[in-house]
Amino acid sequence: MLQYTIRRLLSVIPVMFVVSVIVFMIVHLTPGNPALIILGEDTSPKAIADLEEQLGLNDPLYIQFFNWLSQVITGDLGTSVYSERKVTELIFSNFRPTFSLMSLSMILLLVIAIPAAIAIVALRKTVLDPIFTSVSLLGVSIPDFWLAILLVLGFGVALPVFPVAGYVPLTEGMGAWLYHLLLPAFVLAIVEVGIIARMLRDSMLESVNQDYTKTALAKGIKEREVLVRHVFANALIPTTTVLGATVAGLLGGTVIIETLFTIPGIGQLLIDSIHRRDYPVVQGVVLFIAAIYVLVNLLVDLLYTFLDPRIRYD
Amino acid sequence: MFQKKTNVLALCILSLIVLATITAQWWLPFSPTNIDPEKRLTAPSFDHWFGTDDFGRDVFARTVVAAQVSLAVGGIVALFATVIGTTIGLVSGYFRKVDFILMRVIDGFLAFPALLLALALVAALGGSLINIIIALTLAFFPVMARVVRSATLQVKNESYIEAARTTGASHFVVITRYIFPNILSPVIVQSTFIFAKAILAEAALSFLGVGVDPSTPTWGSMLQEAQIYLTIAPWYSIFPGLGIVITVLALNLLGDGLRDAFDPHQVKRKPRTKVA
Numbered sequence: 001m002l003q004y005t006i007r008r009l010l011s012v013i014p015v016m017f018v019v020s021v022i023v024f025m026i027v028h029l030t031p032g033n034p035a036l037i038i039l040g041e042d043t044s045p046k047a048i049a050d051l052e053e054q055l056g057l058n059d060p061l062y063i064q065f066f067n068w069l070s071q072v073i074t075g076d077l078g079t080s081v082y083s084e085r086k087v088t089e090l091i092f093s094n095f096r097p098t099f100s101l102m103s104l105s106m107i108l109l110l111v112i113a114i115p116a117a118i119a120i121v122a123l124r125k126t127v128l129d130p131i132f133t134s135v136s137l138l139g140v141s142i143p144d145f146w147l148a149i150l151l152v153l154g155f156g157v158a159l160p161v162f163p164v165a166g167y168v169p170l171t172e173g174m175g176a177w178l179y180h181l182l183l184p185a186f187v188l189a190i191v192e193v194g195i196i197a198r199m200l201r202d203s204m205l206e207s208v209n210q211d212y213t214k215t216a217l218a219k220g221i222k223e224r225e226v227l228v229r230h231v232f233a234n235a236l237i238p239t240t241t242v243l244g245a246t247v248a249g250l251l252g253g254t255v256i257i258e259t260l261f262t263i264p265g266i267g268q269l270l271i272d273s274i275h276r277r278d279y280p281v282v283q284g285v286v287l288f289i290a291a292i293y294v295l296v297n298l299l300v301d302l303l304y305t306f307l308d309p310r311i312r313y314d
Numbered sequence: 315m316f317q318k319k320t321n322v323l324a325l326c327i328l329s330l331i332v333l334a335t336i337t338a339q340w341w342l343p344f345s346p347t348n349i350d351p352e353k354r355l356t357a358p359s360f361d362h363w364f365g366t367d368d369f370g371r372d373v374f375a376r377t378v379v380a381a382q383v384s385l386a387v388g389g390i391v392a393l394f395a396t397v398i399g400t401t402i403g404l405v406s407g408y409f410r411k412v413d414f415i416l417m418r419v420i421d422g423f424l425a426f427p428a429l430l431l432a433l434a435l436v437a438a439l440g441g442s443l444i445n446i447i448i449a450l451t452l453a454f455f456p457v458m459a460r461v462v463r464s465a466t467l468q469v470k471n472e473s474y475i476e477a478a479r480t481t482g483a484s485h486f487v488v489i490t491r492y493i494f495p496n497i498l499s500p501v502i503v504q505s506t507f508i509f510a511k512a513i514l515a516e517a518a519l520s521f522l523g524v525g526v527d528p529s530t531p532t533w534g535s536m537l538q539e540a541q542i543y544l545t546i547a548p549w550y551s552i553f554p555g556l557g558i559v560i561t562v563l564a565l566n567l568l569g570d571g572l573r574d575a576f577d578p579h580q581v582k583r584k585p586r587t588k589v590a
Contacts, residue, residue, distance in 0.1 A: 011421075018422020022431075029438040137570065141563035143514050145521050146537060146555035149544065157545050252427030256518055260541075270430075271522055274437040286434045290425045297425075 001305065008301055015294055020072060023287045024065050027055070027279045038081050038277050051081070055280075077284035082276045087284035091266060097167050098258065098265030100177070102250050104185035105192075109246070113193045117200035117235075121208065122227055132201070139194030145256045148187040152260075155183060165262040184261040188253045192246045199242050203235035210234070237308045244297040251289050321571035327564040335381035346375040346531060358549050365549040367539065373550055377557050380531040384561065387447060387516045392509035394451040399458025400501055404489050406459065407466025417463070423456040429515055436524050443526050450515055454508045461504050465497035472496075499576035506569035510562045517558050533558045 027034050035051040036043070051057075056064050071078070077087035120132045156164035162183040168176040207213060208231055216226045255267035262268070266285050273281035338346075343361075349371060358365045364373035406416040423431070435449035469475065470493065478492050519525035520534025528535050533554040540550035 014418040015421045015425055018419055019425045022422060022426070023434075026434050026438045029435070031440065137566055138559075138563060141510070141559055141566050143517050143521075143555065143558050143562075145518060146551075146558065149537065149541070149551050149555065153544065153548050153551070157548075248427040252429040255430065255433065256522065259522060270433070271524075274433070274524060279438075282434060282437055286426070286430060289427065289430055293427065294425045 004305060005302060008298065012294060012298055016291070019290045019294070020069055020287065021065070023283050023290070024068055026283055026286065028061065030279075034279060038279060072287070077287070078280035080273075080278055080281045082273070082278040082281070087280050090269060090281060091284055091288050094264060094266045094269045096169065096265075097263050098254050098267060100167075100170060101181060101185055101188065101254055101257070101263060101265060102247075104178075104181050105188040105250055106246075108185055108189040109192050109196060112189065113197040113200065114232075116193070117197045117204060118227065118232060120197070120201050121204040121231065122224070124205070132197070136194035136198045139191055142191070144187055144191050144253050145260055147190065148184070148257060148260050151183055151187060167261075167263040167265075181263075184257045184263060188250055188257050191253065192249050195242065195249075196239065196246060199239050200232075200235050203238045204231050207231045207234040237304070240300060240304055240307065244293075244300040247296045248293050251293060318571050318575060320567050321575070324564045324568035324571060327560065328568070331381055331561055331564075332385060335378055335385065338375070338378050338382075342375045342378060343372075346371060346379040364553040365547065367536075367547075367550055368543060373536075373553055376531045376536060377533070377553050380533045380536060380554060381557060381561070383443070383526060383530055383532045384513050384516060384534075384558070387443070387450070388509045388513040388565075390447050391450040391454060391512035391516075392505045394447070395455040395458055395508050395512075396501060396505040398451065399455040400462045400494075402455070402459040403462025404466055404493065404497075407463040408470060408485070408489055408493065413463075416459075420456045420459050423452070424460070426453075428453040428511070429518055432515055432519060433522070433524065436519060441519075441524050441526065443530075446516060446519060446525060449519075450512050453515065454512060458501070458504055458508065461500050462497060465500050466493055469493050469496045499572075503569055503573045503576065506565055506572060510565035510569065513558065513562055513565070 030037055035048045035055060035057060039047060039051060056067055059067070075088060077091070079085070080087055080090060083090070116132070120129055123129070152164045155161045163180055164183075166180055168180045170177045204227075212234075213226060213230055216230050217223065221229075254265060255270055257263070258265045258267035259271050266288065270282060270285040273279075273285065350366070356366045364377060367373055367376065402416055402420070406413045406420075426434075432446075432449040432453040435452060436445055439445035439449065475488060475492055478488050483491070516525060516532065517534035517537070520532045521538045523538060525534055526532055528539070536554040537551060540547070540554070544551055
């Protein structure tokens, strides 16, 4: 167990190294001189030379990479070309809305997916199961931004129940926070609901036929109780493995949802920075999101071995 | 694969979309680029089935023509990601020495949510059609490489592979003639899903305004333009989205159907659900 944990922890190093190479290359993939592209055509050669110096563009590529990497490791992601603020500062001030949005999404996701999966397995001999399969397939086929547009049309325009844009921090009251965030969080969650509910359903159907389920039923325990205490509990373990992918889906989705609902999170920061060609910020945000994703996957893997004693990676 | 009704249905829908969009210029009642200032943002009618946009252009014609870019991008990305991913997966699964290095690189790529990686790459490369294809290929090939690698690892230890090696077949022959045909089914299934995901991702990129040049109609760019007029011209936001949903749904349906058709376990599983 300890050996596996250490090995899994160490495996993060090569992954983060490759991630940093990719993120570093973002600036160097730009056709032409990055300094010129950032500042625009009308800039004086002096300003371009200064920015080249600031970004270290005159050194050989590998030296630039190691300079950049050693800065990143010490937590310095550089300075925004646009606002001249520290990139780390920008990320942290924009992360709160994103974190709010993702947390609420995750709660909605579990609140919808778990009862849905249990209901479907309980009523598996009825017409509910094929309906669910079709709906979950539809769920992964709908672009989240289009679903958001439809919901805005429905609940923002036709039936004006929710605001269609904006963000209120939690410090200004739970009600206002929830009121502004509910619609975007729901859109973000709904795509993943189909995936999680389907995974839970499949795993539950597997454990329905296991010996422990039959034993529990034979002991005379009510079917409903067996379903929750034995079937559902065992189905949770394989489902944790897709949680990492769910977080990735949510992280990718926030970029679009934040832009659509004008929530000032890191997704919006990323899109704005792309349009402004503010590459240090683009690099910082992309690296930050990838790091979160790697961390979540690490936690999920460790949690998995902890939850299921049958699995020991020796 | 033709035994399942859903597979046939999915293939019919896809063929219809491909046929409609390729032949669009011969049968569409309006040109997708025909500007008519007097008919700005008119609601769906007998003349304009899907209404008109802010330039008075026919939304139906634009939705049909937009399928060309979406399908081309999705198809080419699926092809490239499959070729690159399969090659890497085969090499990685077969040669243990390069496996470690290759898989760490793949892990690095997989550490980004696919859309985010594509977004960052397009931001760097610039938003042309070719760059979008490059970005999306780089975003989706790692999944294929993983799938092919694990399939290769399973097949590699079969006795017929050992037999082929004993008869003196070279590594190249073993990989291409013996391993590859045996891992083809997950490759086909996965490439169908990549096709679907690439269409969604291209639409998302265009919607965010970093995609293909806005003068080319794509479903994503139409939805982006339509967003400003959401309250006064909702039809403009609805129909291009329907185009995406129908196409992607057909592809996902096909992928699911193919997976069931290729997977012998699926057949066994069905009666088991009746127990308890």
